[in-house]
Amino acid sequence: MASVDLSPSGPGRALARWWNGRGAGGDRSPHYVVCGRDPLALRLINELLAARPDVRVTALVPEISALPELMTLRRVRTLVAGRLDEAAFAGVGLADVAAVALVHPDDVTNIHAALCAREAAPEIRLVLRVFNGKLAARAREVLDDCAVLSDASMAAPAFVAAALGEPDPTHFRLAGRTMFVARRGDVPPGTVVAGLADAAVGGEPEILPEDQARAEIVLAEATGRPAGTEVAARRLRWRRRRRRPLAVLLRAGRALVDRKLGVALLSVLGIILISGGLQVREYLRAGDGSTGVWRAVYQTVLTTVIGAERDLAVTHVLQVTDLVLTLAGLALVPLITAVVVSAVVNARLALAAGRLAIPHSEHVVVVGLGTVGTRVMAQLHDLGVDVVAVDKDANARGASLAARLGVPLIVGDAAREETLLAAQTGSAQALVVVSTDDVTNLQAALNASGINPDLRVVLRLYDGDFARRVQRAFQIAISRSVSYLAAPAFAEAMMDREVKATIPVARHVLLVAEVAVTAGGELVGAALRAAERPGGARVIGLARAGSSVVDWAPPRDHPIDVGDRLVVVARRQGLRDLITAANPPAPRTAPAEDAPR
Incomplete structure (x- = not known):
């Protein structure tokens, strides 16, 4: 029109x-x-x-x-x-x-x-x-x-899960139960509510298979204990590794200190430790019984810092170690000064050039700190995952949050290989590209795959058909559309339907909803199994007429009555078909007159 x-x-x-x-x-x-x-x-x-x-x-x-x-x-x-x-x-x-x-x-x-x-x-x-x-x-x-x-809130968990290699995470509370999406092998069998997809078959997953036992991705009930997935274990290891001060210092030292200065400093420290150990042993052996370990160490440290006094009466070993420690002590202070100056200068140069001052590995690079990218960055950080952000605007929407969270921000064009190298994409585990420009997103994804062939790439593309073709043509593992993920929830909200949650599975969106059965609907009097449609809808609960209590294991031969409310997980078309079957047909209307020209 x-x-x-x-x-x-x-x-x-x-x-x-x-x-x-x-x-x-x-x-x-x-x-x-x-x-x-x-x-x-x-x-x-x-x-x-x-x-x-x-x-x-x-x-x-x-x-x-x-x-x-x-x-x-x-x-x-x-x-x-x-x-x-x-x-x-x-x-x-x-x-x-x-x-x-x-x-x-x-x-x-x-x-x-x-x-x-x-x-x-x-x-x-x-x-x-x-x-x-x-x-x-x-x-x-x-x-x-x-x-x-918020479309960003709806889409961000799907991007986070894809970056970590998880099934798409959906946690929601319904009638006193907390449910979540997991792999069947990661949850106890008694907690499985419904099978969502058979991801074991190559190609596109089979959504809501008729044989529920074949579904690898399931909707499960949270029982107060974590699912125990391998991803959760990896997160815990990441948290512990990130919290080790020694590991952080070593990584910073490798990045900021000149290699020759570092070797020289370590060599001097090694000489001091060896000579100091020998001297402590000699002090203890030559002592009259009053020289303890602390006194021996004290004399050794003083010899290193201020030099030894001339004493021809001591053993030859002590004389040699005195000389070595005195010479090493003379070299130690200048080396420490040079290392500190080198670290400060290199850190400033790295920041000025838009590079990371500290090396990162197994991190997730998030490109684009708009509405979606900001939430993805924050959720990854909350999960304990090491994150590096990239945006061409230093004042992007999520820049201030990145600063508060301590997330490094690389300012540059992600479509350029130099920017991806500055973000250390070669050692990253995943790249999440969620800027608002499809061309930039695709170019960044292709360049990153060339830098690190094992990199998991999560790509945001607005056009759904384009996303599918890109995924097939360029072997990019995951491509997603924010509008594709969020639009079903907005549509259901406009139609005032009781949609409780949306579950993204691959490039499909499942809806968890309540469907009320009214008089005149074709489902009235039929068995509960008649409401199920393989690949379209599955009943996971039943609230009988006049009751607010949901039966989570209703018998499949239960006759559906007027006023019953069916709790279902369904695809959009499956939900529409079920709503049509649960309600009387709409009255036919006369055709409208032609529109004015």
């Missing part, structure tokens, strides 16, 4: 009156408004269009060039509004709108638009995209019937 200008004198007013008149004229098809200008808005619109064949969507964009793909979509009205205020929402017409999604990449814009929309339609359901946690909490308090979501 063509775009129109939503201004007081623009042609959008006539189209708005016709579009909104469809609902007033008896068209009961749901109508949603999406306000945004980036791939999340486009993906959200596609999710809504896929939800029902009769859905209507109004896209409110600042300019049509922001999302030109909207021009090819049916059942989408595209309106242009430079400012989201009461006038813009009045032009849209919110009388028949079920929900408004405000998904601009700016928190202030979304909250301001939410307040304006609430003024125009006090009862409208709002779905907000907010990055700042404090603003999100305040928005929930101020705005009724409002879902506040």
